[in-house]
Amino acid sequence: MVARRRKCAARDPEDRIPSPLGYAAIPIKFSEKQQASHYLYVRAHGVRQGTKSTWPQKRTLFVLNVPPYCTESLSRLLSTCGLVQSVELQEKPDLAESPKESRSKFFHPKPVPGFQVAYVVFQKPSGVSAALALKGPLLVSTESHPVKSGIHKWISDYADSVPDPEALRVEVDTFMEAYDQKIAEEEAKAKEEEGVPDEEGWVKVTRRGRRPVLPRTEAASLRVLERERRKRSRKELLNFYAWQHRESKMEHLAQLRKKFEEDKQRIELLRAQRKFRPY
């Protein structure tokens, strides 16, 4: 990957900024003060024919290498190219839009951000071409839109990390209410079906019935098998017939042989490591 990137850099010298093949690079800085900059690598989102993608063709800009400090300000920075419809940040490129479920902030803590990829959907296709021509450098933190850093950021992060117990309680209560309701419905349904044969005449047997049966778990079935085996072995006589006797002796010998073979191998290894030099 690295090698390929270097090769591309050699191929288009007029661009100056090395970037992966097919991507345009936009320098991005945290603020005016920084000398060096990171680069966003952008290109129009496109997939091979036949591959499904939920991102609209032509209107979507695919951005690589989004620094962790410019998560929220990306749409603002790119809005100079055209109206931005949505910005989706992801750890890895993914063709499908991630399902928009409202994940609880209490129970699914945000991952520590690193460099990410982004899908920026513009309202018009012209936005994409404008973005590809963007020369930059983009500034993340400006006078009008400052981004917190250093001790300010830490203090605000800490303040955010302190949860509000009331909100947590409310969330737990609503979830549990819904859960209880769901369980109650399921139970009611199960009760209704109890003992009622389906169209082929089969009756479903559950644990809740009048005569509960074993739960259908692997552990339970293993337990049953084990019990069976033990019952059988209790009845068996050991060393009763001559062949049994002979066989158990042979088994002992085989064990010894196996052990001997193992030991020989170990010695061989130790000898190779010169482990028998006492000093």
Place this chain on the structure above:
Amino acid sequence: MGPAPAGEQLRGATGEPEVMEPALEGTGKEGKKASSRKRTLAEPPAKGLLQPVKLSRAELYKEPTNEELNRLRETEILFHSSLLRLQVEELLKEVRLSEKKKDRIDAFLREVNQRVVRVPSVPETELTDQAWLPAGVRVPLHQVPYAVKGCFRFLPPAQVTVVGSYLLGTCIRPDINVDVALTMPREILQDKDGLNQRYFRKRALYLAHLAHHLAQDPLFGSVCFSYTNGCHLKPSLLLRPRGKDERLVTVRLHPCPPPDFFRPCRLLPTKNNVRSAWYRGQSPAGDGSPEPPTPRYNTWVLQDTVLESHLQLLSTILSSAQGLKDGVALLKVWLRQRELDKGQGGFTGFLVSMLVVFLVSTRKIHTTMSGYQVLRSVLQFLATTDLTVNGISLCLSSDPSLPALADFHQAFSVVFLDSSGHLNLCADVTASTYHQVQHEARLSMMLLDSRADDGFHLLLMTPKPMIRAFDHVLHLRPLSRLQAACHRLKLWPELQDNGGDYVSAALGPLTTLLEQGLGARLNLLAHSRPPVPEWDISQDPPKHKDSGTLTLGLLLRPEGLTSVLELGPEADQPEAAKFRQFWGSRSELRRFQDGAIREAVVWEAASMSQKRLIPHQVVTHLLALHADIPETCVHYVGGPLDALIQGLKETSSTGEEALVAAVRCYDDLSRLLWGLEGLPLTVSAVQGAHPVLRYTEVFPPTPVRPAFSFYETLRERSSLLPRLDKPCPAYVEPMTVVCHLEGSGQWPQDAEAVQRVRAAFQLRLAELLTQQHGLQCRATATHTDVLKDGFVFRIRVAYQREPQILKEVQSPEGMISLRDTAASLRLERDTRQLPLLTSALHGLQQQHPAFSGVARLAKRWVRAQLLGEGFADESLDLVAAALFLHPEPFTPPSSPQVGFLRFLFLVSTFDWKNNPLFVNLNNELTVEEQVEIRSGFLAARAQLPVMVIVTPQDRKNSVWTQDGPSAQILQQLVVLAAEALPMLEKQLMDPRGPGDIRMGPSENVALL
């Protein structure tokens, strides 16, 4: 058709070695390649890695041959296991002398013989007139006092005989020594030569002349002097061949008197042969009082007379059986690994051979026994017999003219008489050396009985240097101080007996003094034996003080160590005066709670680390008081590493106290949790899950009280926010506590729902703790932080069945099976295994108070090497615990210093690739289970992490090393430990006091 393929096969079979042979004999590089090729042919591809053995059914169940059955039976009877048998055979192969080398040595010996016999004689002169000696050679003896009667002339030896282990075939590589006895012709000696060192003077002159002539011979690579058995009155001449054989062999020439020259009755231990009038220039105080006996002097003379008879005795017994020879060779290796045979007064290989002879004569060893059984019997004998109290004798005759054993006990500390009944073989062995031998034998017997898998390795292959074997070590330096000590201890008769060797004269009394003073703090006191010097023939022999330092090793007893009080007798008892005299100014009269008034000594020690160093105070006080050795000469090495685990502001404590305070606070909290009212479910267990709660946090947390002016208040959440303009607040490490709630049908059976219910409990817990006990709490979805006495505890509510719920997977047929998932494993680790481990290690700390220090030093070192990221806290704790649970061949460490050294040793030598590290907490794993685990380990090696630690709770997965270290990081640690260990040991053994102990990554990190 028949013969042709057979011929093909034959050619194929013989053809292979033919191809190999030239390659093996070629250059080294090629040879190596060939041998590795050979190995790959014999073995599956992965090199250096044990593979599970696969034998076909036909191979396993074929009819056994008679030979095989015999061998199997023999293995069972004569050896412990087939592995042990193979190991012993390998070891013997390694230390035995090959026939080829023997031939070379024999040739050299013949040359030596020819040359020695041809040395020209010199005319007779007075002993004091040594002008005839050529310029290039000095007399290898301190001639003090110089004046002595008698004449000397040189005549070639009457007889040259090879004596000692070389002929017996029990000498072991490396350092092959061949002892040659030169019988001096009778004309050289005169009557009364046994008196006043005259014999020894002549012996030395004899050697000096011999040395001068042999040194000119081109046959010898080096000719130099040394002492026979370190006895400084008896020099010997060392000859080494020139050229490539120089390292192969050392021939030692010992002149000896003609047989029957000395009358044994003159050399009894009660007789005097060094007159005070001659030695001190004055007769002993007061006329009429007898001359003090000189038992050691007499022994040294006697030793020269019996060289041949001992050889005969040994060869008649040992040559009869190979097993005995093997046994002696094994015993020599055993002694050497423990450094017991080195130096003056060591427990030499010769002594062990004689001991074997003794045991054969008492029928404790039979000649059909294997080498391993001989080793075992000798160790058993040593472990159970105290030769310092009950001496033994090889002499079978009950002649009344022979001296009694009691006489020998009076003169010597260890008694083992030879077959003549006149000579004590253990004359030079001190009581503490013998006790050390006994201690080692006892440990080894325990190891052999425990049926440990790698007993062989621990018994015979692991070196036990002093610094790693003893908890504390102290160096006495310079040795010239011991001369003053001898005068202070009034040891003039001993000096006269020893011919002025004040080091060995003072050794016995000093060790007795310290043993008495350290009393209950001490398990064993051992001393280093002065090394036997070698010097060029043109130089004077080295002085006694040149042997460097005297090192004492203390094996401490943890139970007695922590007491700050030496309780003496009651004040009105007669022993009180003795006690006062022993302790000097430190002894005080004290009144105790039970009303008794007693003499007592109280040492100042506030913290655990200071208490561990009380022996230092005892030693310096006693040495200064009784032996006139000032504090500057005593270099005590006990706590130089302590500074590394001291907190920033600590100066006197190594954090044990702070850890105890934190654990006590945790105990209070757990009691509060147990007694909490109003929780819907009761608390079923409260368990700590943090390094602090198992005493292994390197820097224990200090209680913090926030200064309110440094914070802004977030009112709605009742918390504090740091202010921008104030200094950064201190970081407080929260200590995790797992709080199990009882199982109940009310718990939901769905992972998401369980999470919500737990969160509800966290909230409720915070509420109740605040209401009922006024503690500041903060609840989140996964834990509740509680501020108690300045410590922060992080309480995590746990539900026993939750890992199982996370594991449940429903197959399409509706069958529910349990499969490990990342989340379930993590939860199980955090809520089940971690608390178990924490409590087990907490228990270990109660048994071994040094555990905390060792584990913390180890972690501190690993992190200072910048490798801390790769190792989970728990994995390092477990490695440290292994040092205490499996200390063999040592005893569990009682000081952080020695524990840390052994940690480095373990890490640098353990074969992680082929072995799991067993940490048998609470001794729950049986031997059979261990074998089973080991074979399971081999079968699943590729799937397991590079570092595998097995505990009774975690037999297969090695939970704590799953996430690291990687192979590279582990390798780096091994390399660094192997570098650091000799460096640190050298610093600690250097009596000028350890310099700086570098914890930081050494500069060679960049190189590696």
